[in-house]
Amino acid sequence: MTEYQINRLREYGELVLNPSFKELTTIRIGGQAKALFYPQSILSLQAMVRFCKQEKLPYFVIGNGSNLLVSDEPYPGIIIKLNRDINEVYLINETRFEVHAGTSLIALCHKVRKLGFSGLEWAAGIPGCIGGATFMNAGAYNRSMSDLITEVCVLRNDEIVWLNVADCDFNYRHSIFKEHRDWIIVAIRIKLEKGDPLAIETLMQDRQQRRLAAQPLQSPSFGSTFRNPPSFFAWQLIDEIGLRGFQLGGAQVSEKHTNFLINSAQASFMDMYGLITRIQEEVKQQHQLDLLLEVEIFNWPQET
Known part of the structure; x- marks a missing residue:
C-alpha cells in the first residue's frame, strides 16, 4: 500500500500493518496480510470499503477467527475486524x-x-x-x-x-x-x-x-470442523474410520472429540488441509457420505 492509502485508511479507524493470521484465528494458522483494520463505526466501515474499491485494495472481513482456515501464502489485502467499536x-x-x-x-x-x-x-x-x-x-x-x-x-x-x-x-x-x-x-x-x-x-x-x-478447549482448533450429514454425527463417522488421534504433520484429530481438528505442533496450512481431505476421502470411501466443512477456507486458489 502507498503512504497515501495508509493515511486515508487511518482516517476511518485503527490500521495495523503486516498482521499474521496466526494471531487472528483460533486454529493459529495462516500467512501475513498487508494490514488489519478496525473501523470506528458502521459509517466509517462504509467509507473505508468505498475507498478500498476506488483504490482496488482487496479486503476480507473476519469475526473472532473461529471456523476459519487461512493459507500460509501472503494475502495482498486488508483484514477488517469489527469487534473493537462495532459491538453495541x-x-x-x-x-x-x-x-x-x-x-x-x-x-x-x-x-x-x-x-x-x-x-x-x-x-x-x-x-x-x-x-x-x-x-x-x-x-x-x-x-x-x-x-x-x-x-x-x-x-x-x-x-x-x-x-x-x-x-x-x-x-x-x-x-x-x-x-x-x-x-x-x-x-x-x-x-x-x-x-x-x-x-x-x-x-x-x-x-x-x-x-x-467434551471439547478440547485447551488446544487451538476451529471448533466443529464438519457439518453433520442428515441422520449422522460427523464425530461418529470419523471415529468409525479409525482416525481418533490421527496426526498429519502438526495437525491432529482430537482424542477428546473427533470433529475437532487441533493444531498440536505448529501445523502448516497444508498439514491441516491434508488432514481435512484425508478425513473426507475416507468417510466417502467407507460410508458413501460427503462430509461438508463448517470451516471457511481463505486465500487458497483451489477453493475459489
Missing part, C-alpha cells in the same frame, strides 16, 4: 434487541441473561462474534441463530440496508451471505423471551460444562 447491544422494545456484528456471542449471552431474557442459553461458551455466527447460522442443541433473528443489516453495494429474516435463506449452517461474499453483516435484530434469570443461568452453566467436558 440495544434493547429496542420489550423483547427485541439490536446487536452489532462485532459483539462477542458469549458476551451477548451473559448480557441478556442479566436482563432476564431467555433464548440464547444454547450459545453459552461458543466462541465467535455475531456477524460470523449469523453468516454461518451457528447453532447447537437443535437451536440456531435463525431461530432468533428477525432482521439482518448489511453493507451491500455501498449502501446499508435491512433484510427480513425470510430473505436470508437460512438453513443448517447456511445463509444467503455465503453466496454474496461482498455483503458485510453489520448488525442483527433478535427476538427473545422473558425468563427466570436463575433458570437461565443454570441452563447456561450446564451448556458450558458440557463443552468443557
Whole structure:
C-alpha cells in the first residue's frame, strides 16, 4: 500500500500493518496480510470499503477467527475486524434487541441473561462474534441463530440496508451471505423471551460444562470442523474410520472429540488441509457420505 492509502485508511479507524493470521484465528494458522483494520463505526466501515474499491485494495472481513482456515501464502489485502467499536447491544422494545456484528456471542449471552431474557442459553461458551455466527447460522442443541433473528443489516453495494429474516435463506449452517461474499453483516435484530434469570443461568452453566467436558478447549482448533450429514454425527463417522488421534504433520484429530481438528505442533496450512481431505476421502470411501466443512477456507486458489 502507498503512504497515501495508509493515511486515508487511518482516517476511518485503527490500521495495523503486516498482521499474521496466526494471531487472528483460533486454529493459529495462516500467512501475513498487508494490514488489519478496525473501523470506528458502521459509517466509517462504509467509507473505508468505498475507498478500498476506488483504490482496488482487496479486503476480507473476519469475526473472532473461529471456523476459519487461512493459507500460509501472503494475502495482498486488508483484514477488517469489527469487534473493537462495532459491538453495541440495544434493547429496542420489550423483547427485541439490536446487536452489532462485532459483539462477542458469549458476551451477548451473559448480557441478556442479566436482563432476564431467555433464548440464547444454547450459545453459552461458543466462541465467535455475531456477524460470523449469523453468516454461518451457528447453532447447537437443535437451536440456531435463525431461530432468533428477525432482521439482518448489511453493507451491500455501498449502501446499508435491512433484510427480513425470510430473505436470508437460512438453513443448517447456511445463509444467503455465503453466496454474496461482498455483503458485510453489520448488525442483527433478535427476538427473545422473558425468563427466570436463575433458570437461565443454570441452563447456561450446564451448556458450558458440557463443552468443557467434551471439547478440547485447551488446544487451538476451529471448533466443529464438519457439518453433520442428515441422520449422522460427523464425530461418529470419523471415529468409525479409525482416525481418533490421527496426526498429519502438526495437525491432529482430537482424542477428546473427533470433529475437532487441533493444531498440536505448529501445523502448516497444508498439514491441516491434508488432514481435512484425508478425513473426507475416507468417510466417502467407507460410508458413501460427503462430509461438508463448517470451516471457511481463505486465500487458497483451489477453493475459489
